[in-house]
Amino acid sequence: xxxxxxxxxxxxxxxxxxxxxxxxxxxxxxxxxxxxxxxxxxxxxxxxxxxxxxxxxxxxxxxxxxxxxxxxxxxxxxxxxxxxxxxxxxxxxxxxxxxxxxxxxxxxxxxxxxxxxxxxxxxxxxxxxxxxxxxxxxxxxxxxxxxxxxxxxxxxxxxxxxxxxxxxxxxxxxxxxxxxxxxxxxxxxxxxxxxxxxxxxxxxxxxxxxxxxxxxxxxxxxxxxxxxxxxxxxxxxxxxxxxxxxxxxxxxxxxxxxxxxxxxxxxxxxxxxxxxxxxxxxxxxxxxxxxxxxxxxxxxxxxxxxxxxxxxxxxxxxxxxxxxxxxxxxxxxxxxxxxxxxxxxxxxxxxxxxxxxxxxxxxxxxxxxxxxxxxx
Amino acid sequence: xxxxxxxxxxxxxxxxxxxxxxxxxxxxxxxxxxxxxxxxxxxxxxxxxxxxxxxxxxxxxxxxxxxxxxxxxxxxxxxxxxxxxxxxxxxxxxxxxxxxxxxxxxxxxxxxxxxxxxxxxxxxxxxxxxxxxxxxxxxxxxxxxxxxxxxxxxxxxxxxxxxxxxxxxxxxxxxxxxxxxxxxxxxxxxxxxxxxxxxxxxxxxxxxxxxxxxxxxxxxxxxxxxxxxxxxxxxxxxxxxxxxxxxxxxxxxxxxxxxxxxxxxxxxxxxxxxxxxxxxxxxxxxxxxxxxxxxxxxxxxxxxxxxxxxxxxxxxxxxxxxxxxxxxxxxxxxxxxxxxxxxxxxxxxxxxxxxxxxxxxxxxxxxxxxxxxxxx
Numbered sequence: 001x002x003x004x005x006x007x008x009x010x011x012x013x014x015x016x017x018x019x020x021x022x023x024x025x026x027x028x029x030x031x032x033x034x035x036x037x038x039x040x041x042x043x044x045x046x047x048x049x050x051x052x053x054x055x056x057x058x059x060x061x062x063x064x065x066x067x068x069x070x071x072x073x074x075x076x077x078x079x080x081x082x083x084x085x086x087x088x089x090x091x092x093x094x095x096x097x098x099x100x101x102x103x104x105x106x107x108x109x110x111x112x113x114x115x116x117x118x119x120x121x122x123x124x125x126x127x128x129x130x131x132x133x134x135x136x137x138x139x140x141x142x143x144x145x146x147x148x149x150x151x152x153x154x155x156x157x158x159x160x161x162x163x164x165x166x167x168x169x170x171x172x173x174x175x176x177x178x179x180x181x182x183x184x185x186x187x188x189x190x191x192x193x194x195x196x197x198x199x200x201x202x203x204x205x206x207x208x209x210x211x212x213x214x215x216x217x218x219x220x221x222x223x224x225x226x227x228x229x230x231x232x233x234x235x236x237x238x239x240x241x242x243x244x245x246x247x248x249x250x251x252x253x254x255x256x257x258x259x260x261x262x263x264x265x266x267x268x269x270x271x272x273x274x275x276x277x278x279x280x281x282x283x284x285x286x287x288x289x290x291x292x293x294x295x296x297x298x299x300x301x302x303x304x305x306x307x308x309x310x311x312x313x314x315x316x317x318x319x320x321x322x323x324x325x326x327x328x329x330x331x332x333x334x335x336x337x338x339x340x341x342x343x344x345x346x347x348x349x350x351x352x353x354x355x356x357x358x359x360x361x362x363x364x365x366x367x368x369x370x371x372x373x374x375x376x
Numbered sequence: 377x378x379x380x381x382x383x384x385x386x387x388x389x390x391x392x393x394x395x396x397x398x399x400x401x402x403x404x405x406x407x408x409x410x411x412x413x414x415x416x417x418x419x420x421x422x423x424x425x426x427x428x429x430x431x432x433x434x435x436x437x438x439x440x441x442x443x444x445x446x447x448x449x450x451x452x453x454x455x456x457x458x459x460x461x462x463x464x465x466x467x468x469x470x471x472x473x474x475x476x477x478x479x480x481x482x483x484x485x486x487x488x489x490x491x492x493x494x495x496x497x498x499x500x501x502x503x504x505x506x507x508x509x510x511x512x513x514x515x516x517x518x519x520x521x522x523x524x525x526x527x528x529x530x531x532x533x534x535x536x537x538x539x540x541x542x543x544x545x546x547x548x549x550x551x552x553x554x555x556x557x558x559x560x561x562x563x564x565x566x567x568x569x570x571x572x573x574x575x576x577x578x579x580x581x582x583x584x585x586x587x588x589x590x591x592x593x594x595x596x597x598x599x600x601x602x603x604x605x606x607x608x609x610x611x612x613x614x615x616x617x618x619x620x621x622x623x624x625x626x627x628x629x630x631x632x633x634x635x636x637x638x639x640x641x642x643x644x645x646x647x648x649x650x651x652x653x654x655x656x657x658x659x660x661x662x663x664x665x666x667x668x669x670x671x672x673x674x675x676x677x678x679x680x681x682x683x684x685x686x687x688x689x690x691x692x693x694x695x696x697x698x699x700x701x702x703x704x705x706x707x708x709x710x711x712x713x714x715x716x717x718x719x720x721x722x723x724x725x726x727x728x729x730x731x732x733x734x735x736x737x738x739x740x741x742x743x744x745x746x747x748x749x750x751x752x
Binding site: 038039040041042043044045046047067068072075076077082083084293294296306310311312314315317318319321322324325326327328329330 | 423
């Protein structure tokens with residue numbers, strides 16, 4: 001159902017170009033997934049995402065389970081048919097969302113019980129339920145239920161979460177044949193490299209279709225992020241997909257790719273777009289600024305997106321200040337193009353042997369230390 | 377700059393097919409203008425409007441004058457360049473918006489002084505200023521400043537407004553050569569047919585490029601609407617465009633066309649879309665209703681719009697309930713298609729001699745008396 005092949009290997013770094021084959025088609029990696037939590041990437045139609053070159057998108061199993069419900073979607077032919085999106089879909093299990101309910105959930109060894117933010121009623125998610133939800137949705141890549149701890153975490157807290165996540169992974173793995181697509185294990189271990197490495201090794205023993213590295217970009221330092229990834233990746237088999245969840249800024253993607261990561265998702269391009277911030281090759285741009293009031297240029301003169309083909313910064317600023325929906329739509333398609341184009345350039349650079357150069361330019365252009373103005 | 381030719385005449389009614397030539401191209405009439413008050417039809421890109429077959433759109437001179445300002449737009453090459461829309465644009469003068477400020481404006485014989493809703497500062501609009509604003513925007517069809525009275529109006533109030541509107545029209549007419557496009561006079565007279573007829577006659581004496589009938593659909597009965605139109609239209613020359621402002625439901629458009637009207641604008645299709653109401657050939661549909669929760673059908677199975685080509689009622693309901701932007705986008709493009717397709721069918725019916733039949737079917741399918749569920 002799921003096959004991953006490494007096609008090209010960077011001679012200088014762990015970066016690689018791969019080909020992921022799924023029930024809904026092929027994804028060239030490294031790849032970025034736009035986030036469509038509730039079954040829509042905010043403001044964009046499926047045909048818009050296709051036109052931007054999106055190969056795969058992410059949705060959220062927990063949220064769709066709550067509303068409209070898995071039976072509704074399954075009866076309508078699955079999530080692809082429901083959304084009108086025929087390319088691959090990965091769903092996050094929703095474990096992260098449930099874990100973040102803090103005082104409204106209790107975790108035990110078999111799962112998590114929580115009060116739904118929707119109606120205050122008690123609900124329970126366990127590893128089998130999470131598999132069945134994603135089976136009902138018919139997604140291409142499903143995620144196991146895991147326990148994601150807040151950062152910074154104490155070592156014993158992180159260790160307990162790894163043990164629990166591992167137990168749940170063991171319970172999940174035999175159920176993978178209920179799925180139409182593949183099942184990914186999730187490496188936890190917070191900021192402790194030896195926990196990350198050990199958990200990765202254990203998960204690989206279960207032979208998942210791919211491996212996510214979870215619990216990152218949740219408040220730790222950038223150095224801790226890279227240490228965690230560097231600890232986990234060498235334990236993972238080269239013929240399996242590697243996915244870092246919830247990352248990041250464009251320069252972060254380059255750095256993670258250099259460490260052997262194949263797949264990403266993040267709300268940053270879409271959320272920042274709706275908040276009026278555009279990514280460009282020259283850095284970020286806050287469109288409400290007065291300096292753009294009469295600026296006839298597109299957001300990024302080197303950009304090939306439909307927004308830059310037709311609309312000026314002055315118009316986008318006007319839409320932003322007036323609160324016009326179209327502003328969010330146009331900014332979103334620009335930012336997503338920027339991310340997807342960054343991935344295309346990364347793949348091209350790896351294949352042509354120039355990835356180390358691209359990485360150096362990115363690092364030179366700005367630090368990867370979290371500032372938002374660094375260019376890519 | 378502006379030319380209107382009548383191409384076909386309905387043998388049974390005053391309906392006609394026309395061709396309006398403007399600096400930005402030809403508009404086949406009867407035509408409907410989507411409303412883009414602030415320089416955007418909410419949620420839709422210019423390319424989306426083109427794909428729906430929109431020939432001309434309406435924007436608002438007053439609002440654009442306030443923000444971002446006429447100089448900004450003029451410096452960027454005019455409203456077409458600013459919006460990225462290359463087809464014709466008509467601007468409402470904004471007189472209606474200013475008049476509706478009620479206790480915050482005073483009208484005198486030379487114009488209107490008001491406190492801006494934006495900053496509380498005093499502003500003044502007079503006939504020449506309104507022409508100059510629209511000249512700066514570079515629109516294809518500009519409107520004179522007029523006084524629009526609330527409905528129901530006393531006869532003496534309506535009469536005074538006609539007199540003032542006529543004086544302003546006289547002041548405006550010689551300034552038409554400042555415009556890139558044409559200038560339309562506006563017939564007032566509230567619900568008094570003899571005032572409507574007299575004002576129309578007087579305006580025609582000034583030889584405008586076309587004539588709007590304003591101050592309708594503001595609370596009067598449907599019978600009063602038709603009486604006002606029936607009083608004005610026979611006074612208007614056949615070789616000039618006739619435009620009823622702010623109308624209406626699809627069945628209203630058919631009835632107005634039957635009375636010789638060529639052009640319409642209304643927020644109903646777009647606003648109702650954002651509020652979750654779809655127009656279909658079988659009537660209107662409130663998408664949040666439970667009955668659509670598992671409905672795999674498109675909004676309208678006879679519809680050719682991009683929404684109906686790909687998305688189910690169940691998905692649109694889900695987007696609506698989740699407050700997803702995409703719901704508004706998809707509903708808007710459907711409703712606008714429905715309106716624009718209604719106009720295409722009207723033009724075809726007139727040209728093929730079957731308009732009276734179409735009108736009878738529309739009237740049979742539902743009353744034109746204001747109920748929202750009547751089909752078209």
